[in-house]
Amino acid sequence: MTTINYFDREQQVNFCNIVIANVAKECVRCASEHNGCVFGGYVRDVIMPLVLNKSEVKIEDLKFKDIDLWFKNDEDATAFITAMGSMLRPNPIYNITDSSIEYPFIRKQYHVIKDETVLFWIDIIISETLPVN
Numbered sequence: 001m002t003t004i005n006y007f008d009r010e011q012q013v014n015f016c017n018i019v020i021a022n023v024a025k026e027c028v029r030c031a032s033e034h035n036g037c038v039f040g041g042y043v044r045d046v047i048m049p050l051v052l053n054k055s056e057v058k059i060e061d062l063k064f065k066d067i068d069l070w071f072k073n074d075e076d077a078t079a080f081i082t083a084m085g086s087m088l089r090p091n092p093i094y095n096i097t098d099s100s101i102e103y104p105f106i107r108k109q110y111h112v113i114k115d116e117t118v119l120f121w122i123d124i125i126i127s128e129t130l131p132v133n
Helices: 009-033 041-052 074-087
Strands: 037-039 066-071 088-090 106-114 117-126
Touching (some): 009 037, 009 041, 009 074, 009 106, 037 041, 041 066, 066 074, 074 088, 074 117
Antiparallel strands (some): 037 066, 088 106
């Protein structure tokens, strides 16, 4: 007879956070393969704590709401979006499709979906130069 193990509430939350962290890592890896760069809060809240305190940080304790990705051109961004497939779904409400003085870039927002559940979202910035100081 096989024994079935159950997660308690804390283990469930940790497991979900690990799954989300692994999906995020895959998104960043895929963006990198298509000449994309990650910047913003994800770098500050996830990557830097892992790099600076590797032995003390648990991936399930790191929190983020979105991933900002920068691409120099639409072709690389489109290649990334295509490679991610059905995992990305556009969220057109928050898109900036024309550059302006206020926003000198194009921004497209996507939900990252797994099993019909939004895990987090990705902001794709398309600009010749990284539009942050």
